[in-house]
Amino acid sequence: MRFEPLSIAGAYLVQPVPIEDERGFFARTWCAEEFAAQGLASELAQCSVSFNCRKGTLRGMHYQAAPYAEAKLVRCAKGAIYDVLLDLRTESPTYCKWIGVTLSDANSLMAYIPEGVAHGFQTLEDNTEVFYQISSLYCPESSHGVRWNDREFGIEWPLNCPILSHRDTNYPDFVRQVS
16 A cells, blocks of 8 residues: 555555456555554554435534544545545644545545544545544544534535535534644
8 A cells, every 4th residue: 555645644645556467456455554554543443334325415524532533544435525634633733724635436545534633525426435444433422523614624625515414514613722
């Protein structure tokens, strides 16, 4: 795997390295040893999948707070998404900054999202499936989020009129903290 640092501290774009032959290819998408060598979370607690029927579906911006903070490795197994990472770590040099990358079944790229970084995505195609590998078990009491269109961040989503959940629409305004 190739690890390309993103502009959010501790975040990476991960690219599988395929071994090809006449049948197709084989590629590793997870190796605890390779992730540990990069200084990344290398233990998995659970895996999850998100299936999205319609183009324009927006899920996010979600994170899990300490002591149940989680790192995620996100891959689009079918279709395409615009994947957004938002740094909410007050001590980070990239606090309140965001980055968006396109993940798709065609490019096979994965996004590594460190603890303390909120995550969300918007589907770019109908019938899109997103696969998550997560370092910590889900804890509802520690599950939080910020509004997808909060002016504090100015996230630029690719599609207008997103399909949203009630929860994602109603997060309060974000208040920047000074560390």
